[in-house]
Amino acid sequence: MERNWMSFELHKRKILSLILGLAFAASLFSVEWNSELIHNGGLTTAKQIGLAFFTPDLSGEILILALESSWTTLSYAAAGMSLALIIAFFFGVAASGVMVSGEKNKRLIKPFFRSQLGFMRAIHELVWAWLFVASIGLSPFAAIFALAIPYGGILGRIFADMLEDVPQEPIRALEAAGASKLQALWYGYLPMVRASITSYAMYRFECAVRSSAIMSFVGIGGLGYQIQLSLDDLHYDEVWTFVFFLIILVILIDAWSNQLRKRLIQ
Amino acid sequence: MAEIINVNRISKNYERKIALSSLSFTVEKGELVALIGPSGAGKTTLLNMLGAIFPPDQGEIVISGKQIAEMTDQKKRAKKIGMIRQQFDLVGELPVIHNVLAGRLSDWGVMKSLVSLLIPQDKDYATAALDRVGLKDKLYERTSKLSGGEQQRVALARLLVQSPEIVLADEPVASLDPARAEDVLELLVNIASEEKQTLIASLHSVEYARKYFDRLIALKNGELFFDLPSSSVSDDHIKRLYSLKEHS
Numbered sequence: 001m002e003r004n005w006m007s008f009e010l011h012k013r014k015i016l017s018l019i020l021g022l023a024f025a026a027s028l029f030s031v032e033w034n035s036e037l038i039h040n041g042g043l044t045t046a047k048q049i050g051l052a053f054f055t056p057d058l059s060g061e062i063l064i065l066a067l068e069s070s071w072t073t074l075s076y077a078a079a080g081m082s083l084a085l086i087i088a089f090f091f092g093v094a095a096s097g098v099m100v101s102g103e104k105n106k107r108l109i110k111p112f113f114r115s116q117l118g119f120m121r122a123i124h125e126l127v128w129a130w131l132f133v134a135s136i137g138l139s140p141f142a143a144i145f146a147l148a149i150p151y152g153g154i155l156g157r158i159f160a161d162m163l164e165d166v167p168q169e170p171i172r173a174l175e176a177a178g179a180s181k182l183q184a185l186w187y188g189y190l191p192m193v194r195a196s197i198t199s200y201a202m203y204r205f206e207c208a209v210r211s212s213a214i215m216s217f218v219g220i221g222g223l224g225y226q227i228q229l230s231l232d233d234l235h236y237d238e239v240w241t242f243v244f245f246l247i248i249l250v251i252l253i254d255a256w257s258n259q260l261r262k263r264l265i266q
Numbered sequence: 267m268a269e270i271i272n273v274n275r276i277s278k279n280y281e282r283k284i285a286l287s288s289l290s291f292t293v294e295k296g297e298l299v300a301l302i303g304p305s306g307a308g309k310t311t312l313l314n315m316l317g318a319i320f321p322p323d324q325g326e327i328v329i330s331g332k333q334i335a336e337m338t339d340q341k342k343r344a345k346k347i348g349m350i351r352q353q354f355d356l357v358g359e360l361p362v363i364h365n366v367l368a369g370r371l372s373d374w375g376v377m378k379s380l381v382s383l384l385i386p387q388d389k390d391y392a393t394a395a396l397d398r399v400g401l402k403d404k405l406y407e408r409t410s411k412l413s414g415g416e417q418q419r420v421a422l423a424r425l426l427v428q429s430p431e432i433v434l435a436d437e438p439v440a441s442l443d444p445a446r447a448e449d450v451l452e453l454l455v456n457i458a459s460e461e462k463q464t465l466i467a468s469l470h471s472v473e474y475a476r477k478y479f480d481r482l483i484a485l486k487n488g489e490l491f492f493d494l495p496s497s498s499v500s501d502d503h504i505k506r507l508y509s510l511k512e513h514s
Contacts, residue, residue, distance in 0.1 A: 173355035173421075176317060177428050178344025178372020183379045187368050191359040 052236035062238055065226060066245045073222035074249060076140060077212040080147025081205050087152030088201075091117050092159030098166075098189055099181050114160065120153030125211050129218045143220045147208055158200055162193040195264040202257030209249050223249075270295040270432065270464050271316065276325030278311050278488075285311040286488045288325070293464060295431075298455060300475035300496070301468040303485035304508055309468035312485070313436045316466065317349045329432070344372040348430030350421050350454075352440045358410030362401070362420055365409050366392040369427030395423035399453060415446035422453060426461075433458055435467035439474075447471075451478055472504050 093099060095113035097106040129146035136142055171188045179187060216225035223246050230238035271293040278285045286308040293299055301309045315322050318334050327334040329346060337343045356365045363386050370388055371379055378387055386392065396402050399419040404412065409420060418438065425433060438454060439447035455478045458465035469475045475482055476496045484491040484507050491507050492499070 167354065169351070169354040170357045172319070173349070173351070174357075174368055174371065175340060176319075176344065176347075176349045177368050177424065178341045179368065179379075180340070180371075180376070182376050183371045183374070186380055186383060187360070187364065187371065188357055191357050194359060 049236045049239070052240050055237050056240040056244060057235070057237040058241065062241050066223070066241050069221065069223045069226045069242070070245045070249055073209060073212045073224070073246075076143040076147065076215065076220075076222060077205065077208040079140075079144045080151060080212065081201070081208050083144065083148035084151035084155055084204075084208075085201060087120070087148065088155035088159050091152065092156040092163065093185065095156060095160040096163035098163050098185065101181070114157070117153045117156045117160070121150045121157065122153075123150060125150045126214070126217060129215055129220065133218050133220070138219055140220075142218075143212065143215045143222075146215065147211060151204060151208055151211075155201060155204055159193070159197055162196055163189050166192045195261070198264055199257060199261045202253065202260060206250055206253050206257070209253060210246070213246055268295050269293070270330055271466075272328040273316075274326050274328065276315065276322035276327060278308075278315065278323050284488050286315075286322070286485075289485075289488075289490055290325075291483060291490065291493055293466065295464055296459075296462050297464055297481060298458060298479045299464075299466045299481045299483055300479035301466060301483050301485065302472055302475050302507070303491065307485040308488040309485055310436055313349075313434045313466065313468060316432075317347055317434050318343060341372040344428060344430065346430055347432045347434060348425050348428050349434045349436070350418075350425055350438050351436045352438070355421050356409050356417055356424075358408070360409055361406050362396070362409050362412070363389070363392050363405050365420055366395055366423045366427055369395075369424040369429075372428065391427045392423070395426040396420075398426060398457070399423045413446075415442050415450060418442065418446075418450045419453065422450070422457065426457060429461065430463070432464045432466070435465065437468055437470065440470060448474065455479070 091113055095110060095117055097110040100106055100109050125146050128149050129142060132142035132146050166189055171184055174184045174188050213222055213224040215222060216228050223242050227239055227242045230242065269292050273289060273291050275288045275290050277287050301312065303309055314320055315327060318337060321335055364383060367382060367386060367388065370391060381387060393402065393405065396405060399422050401416060401419050409417065412420065435454060439450050442450060451474055476499060479496055482496050482499050483493045486507060492503055
């Protein structure tokens with residue numbers, strides 16, 4: 001009986017694979033395999049964009065513009081992340097349940113804060129950006145809040161998970177030595193998660209720079225906005241200049257994050 | 267000498283297994299007691315109940331005339347009872363000094379303990395305690411970088427700073443090599459007798475128990491097997507305690 005059931009499970013997977021394979025094959029028939037699949041000028045444009053990679057526009061004017069917009073993008077990301085860290089700290093600590101005693105209280109508090117964190121990150125930063133641009137207009141605050149809320153939700157959730165996974169022996173020892181919940185947080189929980197939360201926050205900062213760059217989709221300035229303008233003007237060489245600046249930003253943050261990690265882990 | 271601990275017919279069950287059944291004994295102030303017995307005899311369970319980590323199912327524990335169940339203020343309890351276990355008790359990411367000063371947390375408010383992480387407060391306590399355990403030069407070292415024996419000394423230094431009347435030690439030297447184990451044990455016993463503390467330690471090694479402690483309490487299958495001054499414990503007692511046959 002047991003064996004039969006096992007082999008049925010195995011077959012079920014194969015049957016599913018077969019159905020998916022067939023569905024894919026069938027979908028190929030509905031594609032119109034003619035010249036309209038890729039629009040006529042597409043290949044030429046792709047070639048132009050590809051070639052422009054080797055000849056980015058390095059004129060002084062563009063470089064200064066790239067530098068300025070990099071600064072805008074970076075400052076939105078930095079401000080957004082700072083706010084996100086504050087949100088993540090308070091909500092994360094609350095959602096981990098380490099500050100309340102008693103199983104019953106934990107069961108009440110944890111889902112309450114966890115669901116709020118879930119709400120913040122369920123909505124993408126671009127959607128938040130829409131909402132903020134609609135309500136407070138095209139101001140830097142729209143970008144900053146739009147980044148801070150979903151990133152606060154993501155960081156807070158990870159922070160809460162990390163706090164919950166901390167080894168319990170040192171915490172119990174601190175409590176036996178007379179530490180209150182808040183003291184146990186300073187002397188036990190936070191030092192133990194410091195290295196991992198820092199490196200995760202740095203990684204998220206990197207992501208925030210990328211997100212900040214595409215805030216242009218809703219009209220907020222920065223590197224993405226310049227990329228969009230240059231694309232519209234068909235200045236692919238300028239596009240690459242801005243893209244390179246974006247890459248440099250990410251690499252610089254990565255290097256900084258490695259430095260920090262090394263210092264914290266040793 | 268005055269009675270400091272009175273254990274009266276305590277029992278504890280885990281699921282269906284009996285961890286301790288109807289155990290009674292008293293300990294006088296300043297006594298050095300070793301708990302011995304085979305694994306699973308209930309030594310750790312007993313120490314955890316003495317440390318108010320969890321309550322007994324039946325019976326009562328009275329400390330200095332007060333029911334342990336009524337000592338709910340953690341800060342006051344820390345002045346009375348201190349615990350040390352096998353390693354893992356320290357926060358490895360913190361410098362040694364903060365792990366030692368954690369013994370002051372029962373006296374400090376939230377603000378002072380927070381400030382201390384930046385500018386160590388009551389530093390004299392920490393330096394004196396670390397000097398006593400022979401680690402004066404490791405004040406600012408990251409705790410996780412210390413060896414197992416050194417970490418146990420840091421835990422002792424914390425206990426010195428906390429300065430409780432009763433010290434409960436659960437296998438304090440279990441994960442150390444013999445030379446370091448004896449070192450740490452000797453330090454633990456010396457500190458307890460100099461500070462006039464009452465010490466109850468569970469130990470694997472009968473040899474150490476007889477060498478360093480005044481009194482041995484032996485548990486087997488959750489029951490008191492014998493409770494004797496260490497001088498009157500014979501090899502026959504030990505042999506019967508650790509024999510696999512029950513009620514031999």
